Amino acid sequence: MALLDILIYPDQRLHKIAKPVEKVDERIKKLIEDMSETMYQAPGIGLAAPQVNVLERIIVVDISESKDSLLSMVNPEIVSSNGLAEHEEGCLSVPGVYAQVQRCENIRVRAQDREGNVFELDAKGMLGICIQHEIDHLDGKVFVDYLSHLKQARIRKKMQKALRLS
Numbered sequence: 001m002a003l004l005d006i007l008i009y010p011d012q013r014l015h016k017i018a019k020p021v022e023k024v025d026e027r028i029k030k031l032i033e034d035m036s037e038t039m040y041q042a043p044g045i046g047l048a049a050p051q052v053n054v055l056e057r058i059i060v061v062d063i064s065e066s067k068d069s070l071l072s073m074v075n076p077e078i079v080s081s082n083g084l085a086e087h088e089e090g091c092l093s094v095p096g097v098y099a100q101v102q103r104c105e106n107i108r109v110r111a112q113d114r115e116g117n118v119f120e121l122d123a124k125g126m127l128g129i130c131i132q133h134e135i136d137h138l139d140g141k142v143f144v145d146y147l148s149h150l151k152q153a154r155i156r157k158k159m160q161k162a163l164r165l166s
């Protein structure tokens, strides 16, 4: 297992679109293990491959208190959704920044598991929000992209200043 480096906003690589995984093989399993370890160590409740500079459609999520409910998804897709939910979000790629974001309240997701088997999952609450946040990363979107341009400019300034000081 290995810890991976997390890209920090406003790194332009966070805005690239990830490619579908063609075959769920040993390389993908290893990547999922390393991503999970990186997420738990951060600590975070989710991580998407583009955050660790891998442009492939893979996410890991664990919203449990006990950190024993890992959900890994390869090529996840939202197949249906309804309702609206607003919640405060944060992101491992934008440390120290939190903001309200509007998402779908209920989603149905189709994905492949670590063995390559297709499954579907209904998610709401924090799990639903987290999965939408992670799928956004696969599409090159970071939660700050939903904020006003003024807020985005302030966040970029804050992040660039923090980078200069580190």
Ligand code: GNR
Binding pocket: 043, 044, 045, 046, 047, 048, 051, 088, 089, 090, 091, 092, 093, 129, 130, 133, 134, 137
């Ligand atoms: O750890 C995380 N917490 C979180 C809180 C509210 C909404 C979404 C998230 S996901 C985030 C980890 C992360 O950046 N995943 O991409």
Ligand code: NI
Binding pocket: 090, 091, 092, 093, 133, 137
């Ligand atoms: Ni994030």
